[in-house]
Every structure is written in C-alpha cells, then in structure tokens.
Amino acid sequence: MPDRVDPYDLLKSIVQLSNTSLPLPVKLDHMLQSISRASQSSRCLLIGTEKIIPNGFLDRLALEKKPLWVEEGSPFRRENVFPEEEDLLRPPFACFPLYDGTSSRGILYLSFPTGYRFSPQQMDLLFLVAEVMESTIRNDDFQQMVQRHEKRVKELSTLWELNKALLTTVNLERILHLTLTAITIGEGLKFNRAMLFLVNEKDRILEGAMAVGPDNAEEAGKAWASLSRRNGALSDLITQLDPEGHSDLNSVVKGIQIPLEQEQCILSRTVLEGRPFNTQLPQSKEGWLQTRCERGCHLGSEVGCYVGEHLSRDPRMYSFATVPLMGKGKVIGVVLVDNLYNQNPITEEDIHVLSMFANQAGLAIQNATLYRNLEEVHQELKETQTFLVHLEKMVALGEMSTTIAHEIKNPLTSIGGFARRLDRNFPEESQEKKYSQTIIKEVSRLEKILKDLLSYTRDESLIFKELDLRDVLEGSLSMVIEGIRSGGVQLVKEYAAEIPLIKGDSLQLKKSFFNLINNASQAMKERGTLFLRVFPFSRNGSPCVRVEVEDTGKGIDPENLHNIFNPFYSTKESSLGLGLAIVHQIIASHRGQIEVDNHPGTGVKFIITLPAFKKGKENCV
Amino acid sequence: MKKILVVDDEESIRFLYKEELEDEGYVVECAKDGEEAIEKVSVFKPDLISLDIKMPGMDGIETLKRIREKERQLPIVLCSAYGEYKQDLTTWASDAYIVKCADLTAFKSTIRRLLGLS
Numbered sequence: 160m161p162d163r164v165d166p167y168d169l170l171k172s173i174v175q176l177s178n179t180s181l182p183l184p185v186k187l188d189h190m191l192q193s194i195s196r197a198s199q200s201s202r203c204l205l206i207g208t209e210k211i212i213p214n215g216f217l218d219r220l221a222l223e224k225k226p227l228w229v230e231e232g233s234p235f236r237r238e239n240v241f242p243e244e245e246d247l248l249r250p251p252f253a254c255f256p257l258y259d260g261t262s263s264r265g266i267l268y269l270s271f272p273t274g275y276r277f278s279p280q281q282m283d284l285l286f287l288v289a290e291v292m293e294s295t296i297r298n299d300d301f302q303q304m305v306q307r308h309e310k311r312v313k314e315l316s317t318l319w320e321l322n323k324a325l326l327t328t329v330n331l332e333r334i335l336h337l338t339l340t341a342i343t344i345g346e347g348l349k350f351n352r353a354m355l356f357l358v359n360e361k362d363r364i365l366e367g368a369m370a371v372g373p374d375n376a377e378e379a380g381k382a383w384a385s386l387s388r389r390n391g392a393l394s395d396l397i398t399q400l401d402p403e404g405h406s407d408l409n410s411v412v413k414g415i416q417i418p419l420e421q422e423q424c425i426l427s428r429t430v431l432e433g434r435p436f437n438t439q440l441p442q443s444k445e446g447w448l449q450t451r452c453e454r455g456c457h458l459g460s461e462v463g464c465y466v467g468e469h470l471s472r473d474p475r476m477y478s479f480a481t482v483p484l485m486g487k488g489k490v491i492g493v494v495l496v497d498n499l500y501n502q503n504p505i506t507e508e509d510i511h512v513l514s515m516f517a518n519q520a521g522l523a524i525q526n527a528t529l530y531r532n533l534e535e536v537h538q539e540l541k542e543t544q545t546f547l548v549h550l551e552k553m554v555a556l557g558e559m560s561t562t563i564a565h566e567i568k569n570p571l572t573s574i575g576g577f578a579r580r581l582d583r584n585f586p587e588e589s590q591e592k593k594y595s596q597t598i599i600k601e602v603s604r605l606e607k608i609l610k611d612l613l614s615y616t617r618d619e620s621l622i623f624k625e626l627d628l629r630d631v632l633e634g635s636l637s638m639v640i641e642g643i644r645s646g647g648v649q650l651v652k653e654y655a656a657e658i659p660l661i662k663g664d665s666l667q668l669k670k671s672f673f674n675l676i677n678n679a680s681q682a683m684k685e686r687g688t689l690f691l692r693v694f695p696f697s698r699n700g701s702p703c704v705r706v707e708v709e710d711t712g713k714g715i716d717p718e719n720l721h722n723i724f725n726p727f728y729s730t731k732e733s734s735l736g737l738g739l740a741i742v743h744q745i746i747a748s749h750r751g752q753i754e755v756d757n758h759p760g761t762g763v764k765f766i767i768t769l770p771a772f773k774k775g776k777e778n779c780v
Numbered sequence: 781m782k783k784i785l786v787v788d789d790e791e792s793i794r795f796l797y798k799e800e801l802e803d804e805g806y807v808v809e810c811a812k813d814g815e816e817a818i819e820k821v822s823v824f825k826p827d828l829i830s831l832d833i834k835m836p837g838m839d840g841i842e843t844l845k846r847i848r849e850k851e852r853q854l855p856i857v858l859c860s861a862y863g864e865y866k867q868d869l870t871t872w873a874s875d876a877y878i879v880k881c882a883d884l885t886a887f888k889s890t891i892r893r894l895l896g897l898s
Contacts, residue, residue: 568861568880573792575882580799602882613862 166284169197173291183299190292198285200269205257205292207265215241216248221256221263226286228253228277251275253282255289259297267292314512320393321347322519327398331527332369337398338520339371342496346393348513350496350505354412355484357492357524358419358430365426365493367415370408376500425481429493435482435510480505482517486525494520546721553725564609571609575602611741625660625772626668628704629693634665635672636691639680646685655694658704659771663749671742675708675765678738682712682763690764695771702771709764715757723755782895783807785826787817787843788859789835793880797830800884801891814838818846826854828895830887831874833860844874855894859887 172193176186187205195203211217216239220227229235229250240248251271257264267289321341328334335355342353352372356365419427425436484492494517498505575598582595632654643650679689690709697703715723724743746753751769758764784806786797794810801808809824811817813835821829829847833840844856858874876890892898 565861569790569793572861572880572882573790573796576796576800576884579882579884580796599882606881 166280169193169284170287170291173288177291177295177298183296186295186299187292190288190295194267194269194285194288198269198271198281200271202268202270204268205265206268208263211263211266212241212243215239216244217254217266220254221258221266224256224258224263226253226255226282226289228282230275230277231273251277253277253285255286257289257293257296259293264293264296314515317347317393318512318516318519321516322523323394324398325520325523327394329527329530331524331531334520334523334527335369336371338494338524339369341516341520342494342513343371344393344396346396348496348509348516349503350509350513351498351500351503352408352496354408354495355492356412356415356417356426356495357484358490363419365415365417365419365430367412368492370406370412372406372408373500374407426493426495429481429483430490433483433485433490435480435514437480437505437507437510439478439504478505480510480513482510482514484521484524485518486521491521491525491528550725560612564612567605568609571602571605575599575606578602622664622666623662624665626663626665627660628658628668628706628769629654631663631665631668632672632691632693632706634669635676638669638673639676643676643680643689646680646683647687648680648683648685649688651688651690653690653692653694658693658695659702661704661749661769662772663769664745667745668749671745671767672706672708674738674742675767679708679710679712679763682710684712687711687762696768698768698770702773703768704771706767706769707764708767709756709762711762714759714761714763715755717757717759720755720757724753781805781807782827782897783809783824784891785809785811785817785820785824785829787811787814787829787835787840788832789813790832793832796884800888804888804891806891814840814843814846817843821847821851821854828855828857828891830857830859830891833858857887857890857894 173190176189176193179186181189191203191205194200206217208221211221216237219239227235229248229252231250233250235250237248247268247270249270251273253269253271255267257267267285269285324337324341325334328337339353339355341347342350352370354370354372355368357368358364359366417424417426419430421427422431425438429436479495479497481493481495483490484494494513496505496513578595578598582592582599585592585595636650676689676691683689688711690707692705692707692709694705695702696705723739725740743753746767746769749769751767754766754768756764756766784801786794786801786808788794788797788810789812791812794812798808798810809820809826811820815838817829817831820826831840831844835843838846840858840860844858847854847856855875857876857878859878859880861880875894878887878890881887889898
C-alpha cells in the first residue's frame with residue numbers, strides 16, 4: 160500500500176467517531192466511509208454475524224480470528240465457498256474478523272482495484288481500525304444493557320414505592336383506591352384510567368369494585384396539571400391523595416356484574432385464564448371494531464357488552480388492557496386500564512410492569528379482605544359476648560329474685576293474715592278499718608308480684624284441655640275490654656269461621672293473650688286500632704292455628720327488639736318486665752312459636768302459632 | 781272438737797294459723813319441725829295436720845312419709861310458700877296442697893272439707 164495514507168489521520172477519525180453519541184449504525188457507516196477513503200478500497204463492508212453463512216468460508220475465517228489478505232494471483236485455501244461468497248473472494252481483498260474475546264462481531268471486508276499490492280504497515284493499520292470498530296460495537300452493547308437495567312431499576316423502584324404505599328393500611332377501600340391511584344398516577348404506571356373488579360366466589364360473578372380516572376378530557380387535563388405540581392416520594396404522594404368524591408366512572412364500574420361463565424367477555428377470560436390481555440381492537444371494513452361478542456354489542460365488546468357501552472364514548476377508538484389480580488394461588492380479580500384521553504399505546508412492557516404490580520396489589524387486597532372478614536367475625540363475637548354477659552346477668556338476677564321472693568313470701572303471709580284478723584275486729588267506717596284495708600290491699604299487690612315472678616321462674620303445672628283459641632282470646636279480651644273501650648282504641652276482630660282446636664292450658668294462654676293485648680293498648684296510648692286475628696295455618700305441612708295481636712302504636716325500638724323476651728327487661732317504669740318473658744315461656748311450653756313483626760313508628764304485630772290438636776294423638780302434647 | 785296440728789318452722793305462721801283455726805272452733809297444737817310433729821301425732825292425736833314443706837332438718841315431705849307409715853287415714857294438708865312441689869309425686873300422698881297466702885279462706889275451706897264439716 161502506498162504511503163499516501165496518514166495512518167494517524169485515519170485512526171484519529173475512527174476513534175473520534177467511536178466517541179460520538181451517534182446511533183451505532185450511523186457511526187459504523189461513517190467509519191466505513193473513512194476507511195474506504197483512506198485505503199482507496201473499491202468496496203468496504205462490515206459483514207455482520209447475521210450475514211455470515213454458517214459453515215461457509217467467512218464463517219471459518221471468523222472462527223480462526225485471523226486476518227487474511229490475498230493479492231492477485233496469490234493462492235489461498237478456497238474451502239467451503241458458497242456461491243453467495245464467490246463475489247467477495249476475488250483478489251485483491253482483505254478480511255479482518257472482529258472478535259471481542261468471547262464471540263465474533265462480524266468481519267471488516269475490503270476489496271481493492273486490480274493490481275493492488277498490500278503493505279505490512281497498512282495491514283497493521285487496518286487491523287487496529289478493526290479492533291476499534293469491534294470495541295465500538297461492544298461499547299454500544301454495554302450502553303444498551305446499562306440503559307435497559309436503568310429502566311428496570313426505575314421500574315422496580317416505582318413498584319417498591321407503590322408497594323410501600325400498599326403496606327400503609329389494611330382497610331380494603333383504601334387499598335383498592337391506593338392500587339388504582341398507583342396505576343393512574345404520572346409517577347406511577349401512568350395509565351389514564353383504571354378499574355378494579357373482584358371475584359365473588361359464591362355467586363361466580365365478577366363485581367365492579369372501584370374505578371379511578373377523570374370523567375372527561377377536560378377533567379383529565381386539570382388533574383394532570385395539578386399532579387405535576389406536587390413533589391415528594393411516590394409512596395407519600397399516593398397515600399396523601401384523598402379518595403375523590405363523586406365520579407361517573409366509579410358509579411358505572413360499581414354497577415357492573417359479569418357472570419364468570421360469560422366466557423366471551425375479556426374480563427371473565429382474564430380471571431379464568433389468569434393472564435393479561437392487551438386489546439387493540441382491529442377495525443372492520445365499516446370502520447367499526449370487529450366483535451367477537453355473540454351478543455353483538457358495538458364496542459366489539461370483548462370487555463363485556465355492558466362494560467363496553469359505558470366505558471368509552473367512541474368505542475371505535477377504544478383500546479384497553481386487562482391483568483389478573485393474583486391472590487395466594489388464585490385469581491381474586493381483574494384490573495382494566497386504558498389511555499382513553501391521551502391515546503398513548505399500551506405496550507407489552509407496560510403490561511409487564513402492571514402485572515408485577517397487580518401481583519403485589521392482589522396480595523394486599525386479599526389480606527385486606529381477610530382482615531375485614533376477621534373484623535366482622537370479631538364484631539359478631541363481641542356482640543355475642545355482650546349478649547351472653549347480659550344473659551348471665553339476667554339469670555343471676557332471676558335466681559336472686561326467686562330467692563328473695565321465697566324469703567318474703569312467709570312474712571308477707573303473716574302480715575296479711577294478721578291484718579285480716581285486725582280488720583275483722585275493727586268497726587266499719589273506723590279509721591283503723593281504713594288502715595287495715597290498706598295493708599291488706601298492698602299485701603295482695605305484693606303477693607301478686609311474687610306470684611308473677613315465681614310463675615316465670617317456676618313452671619306451674621299445666622292443665623291441658625281441648626280449646627278453641629277464639630274463646631281463649633275472648634276470655635283475655637274480657638279482662639281488658641273496659642280499658643280499651645274507655646280510651647279511643649278501636650278494636651278490629653278478624654276470626655276465621657272455622658279453626659281447628661288446640662290442646663292447652665286455658666288459664667295460661669289467657670294470661671299470654673292478656674299480656675299482649677294489654678301491651679298493645681298501652682303502646683297506642685288510648686288512640687289507634689287493635690287488630691285481633693285467629694285463623695288456621697300450615698307450618699311445614701302440619702296444621703296450626705295462628706293468633707295475631709297487632710297495634711298501631713309506635714312499634715319497638717330496633718335497639719331493644721332483641722331484649723323484649725328477656726326477663727326483667729322493660730321500657731315501662733311501672734312494669735317488672737316479666738310480661739313478654741312469661742308469654743314466651745307459656746307459648747314455648749305449648750310447643751308454639753311467637754314472632755314479632757316490628758314496624759318502628761307505625762306499630763308492631765305479635766304472631767303466635769300453636770299446633771292444632773289431632774284426635775288420637777293426645778299423648779303427644 | 782276437732783284437733784289440728786300445725787307444723788311450720790316460722791313462728792309467725794304458727795301463731796297466725798293457731799289464732800285463725802281456733803277462731804274456727806278447732807283445738808290447735810303447734811310443732812316447729814318434723815321431729816316434734818311426729819312426737820305430737822302420737823300424744824296429741826290430731827284429726828288433721830297442716831304441714832309446711834320447707835323446714836330445716838326433716839322437711840315436710842319426709843315428715844309426711846313418716847306419719848303416713850303409721851296413720852294411713854289422717855288427713856294431711858301440705859302448705860308451702862310456692863307451688864313448685866306440686867309436681868313432686870311424693871306430695872300426692874297428702875290430701876291437699878295449699879300455696880300459702882295471706883287470705884286463708886281457701887286454707888280453711890280445704891280443712892273443713894277434709895274433716896267432713898262442710
């Protein structure tokens with residue numbers, strides 16, 4: 160090679176090119192041009208590894224890693240030359256394999272005009288140049304790798320920040336909101352909108368749980384502007400954001416229910432197949448999206464007919480992606496994302512990052528759900544415990560009252576008895592007579608209270624007879640009828656013409672109905688309507704008789720409802736609170752049932768069901 | 781004159797029953813417990829016994845059993861502050877069961893019936 164070439168100029172330009180920030184193909188192209196100019200070659204090529212034919216001549220050259228130059232007329236080992244390689248192998252030509260220490264990076268190839276002679280200096284120079292080219296390619300690989308890693312590290316740190324935010328709470332609503340915020344926030348996963356659906360295992364449906372995203376483009380613009388003004392760690396930002404108020408999207412999503420069996424719906428499929436779907440819907444000839452939905456709705460609604468119609472105003476442009484939310488070993492829901500407003504394409508990379516986050520969010524949501532269930536059970540347990548403690552108190556109180564009642568009974572008998580003796584000796588109209596009468600009256604009252612108390616705590620022997628409940632009810636009514644008539648209470652009796660007999664203790668049942676009627680008339684405060692009904696009824700196929708006592712009073716405060724049959728529970732100051740407890744016990748001892756149909760503010764209905772008496776089965780009762 | 785033995789651990793009740801029954805024209809003797817009652821049955825030879833159930837030591841039901849072993853025909857009225865013993869089959873060995881009450885009308889009429897006076 161003639162010494163027209165200043166080797167330093169060529170090396171300088173190659174090294175300079177190597178250090179520029181131009182894209183690699185441009186860099187290599189410029190390098191080849193410089194080499195070509197300096198070496199006066201007729202062709203100057205970089206044959207990439209992908210262009211080298213396996214097991215061909217050039218492949219062997221690359222493997223041997225040794226440069227080769229052939230002058231016109233010089234012999235060389237023409238082995239395994241493929242027809243495509245023939246054109247390159249016409250001397251004079253030179254080949255410099257690029258080798259980075261572990262693998263081949265291609266071959267620098269030069270061909271020269273006829274009669275060209277190579278000089279050792281020139282070969283050395285080209286060998287050096289080839290090494291610089293090889294290191295340029297290697298550097299670029301490194302740089303790309305570094306960039307890829309940087310991106311991944313950034314993604315991971317974003318995910319880490321988002322997970323940190325998820326760890327701040329166990330409240331389900333909050334977790335859902337955090338998840339969707341993380342997916343939509345600019346510093347997070349950057350989707351325009353995100354919707355979350357949870358699997359309802361019991362009913363096998365997918366239920367819309369929450370959605371985050373602006374309702375229209377204008378709102379989106381405002382939201383993004385305000386978001387860009389914030390600063391601070393991502394996890395702090397997300398947790399500081401308050402759940403937005405009303406959002407149309409949220410309302411729409413919360414109303415969505417999709418049976419998991421509806422397999423053409425992409426949301427169901429995401430759950431059933433447990434994998435993400437990135438749906439860029441193809442357009443049909445008519446400009447509409449082709450639909451695979453058998454129900455033929457117009458957002459080629461793989462999203463599900465209902466969803467598609469509501470999620471995009473122009474379903475022709477609608478692209479979206481779904482990823483499953485993974486709990487422990489199962490899919491617990493789906494996240495649907497779209498870029499409705501900025502129309503950014505959703506890339507596979509986006510889906511990858513979203514899936515990674517969805518796995519974390521899925522676990523957090525599952526934990527929150529479990530925690531909520533735990534809290535509910537805990538609450539129930541606490542209520543049961545309170546109830547049990549209350550019941551225990553009641554039982555203790557009952558036992559104590561019984562003991563006290565017993566102790567009082569004997570002295571009371573003496574007091575009353577002697578009062579009667581005195582009474583007999585006092586002349587009529589005397590002052591003493593009035594005193595003794597008062598003692599007798601008050602003792603009778605006390606004895607009655609004790610009797611009530613003891614009859615609640617002690618089962619008095621019942622005398623069972625065949626009874627017509629209409630007669631029993633009339634009997635109870637005759638004890639209070641005066642009280643009802645004197646007030647403004649209207650009495651409505653609805654007795655069936657024919658009802659079966661029952662077997663029971665007439666006195667006890669009369670007492671029960673009396674208590675109910677008395678309560679009813681007191682509840683109405685002398686104004687209202689008292690309904691009494693008796694009619695045949697069938698319970699589980701066996702004949703019964705039903706008695707209803709209904710009033711139009713103020714009903715029972717729902718807070719007190721569970722207490723009404725408890726002994727010593729009363730809302731009336733003048734009552735011992737045994738009335739309904741006694742009724743309950745009497746009805747139970749008749750194998751009957753008592754139910755309450757309570758309407759706070761408008762009245763209450765007590766429904767008593769007693770088994771009908773069947774001839775030949777007396778022994779049963 | 782018919783003789784009645786009143787058995788009760790409460791002094792006031794014994795006093796009341798004695799006064800009331802004497803007014804009715806009976807000869808009344810009292811015992812404060814079951815043992816005293818059994819002794820007095822053979823000495824006093826009553827025509828009827830009013831027997832309290834709940835007493836310290838030997839209770840009314842035990843006393844009833846012991847007396848019945850010797851005196852099969854002697855009318856015995858069980859008196860109790862409560863109705864709870866009504867279901868106890870052993871109380872059926874008595875001729876009547878009365879729940880104590882300040883109003884002694886029912887008590888007195890039961891005695892008259894058992895003595896064949898009404």
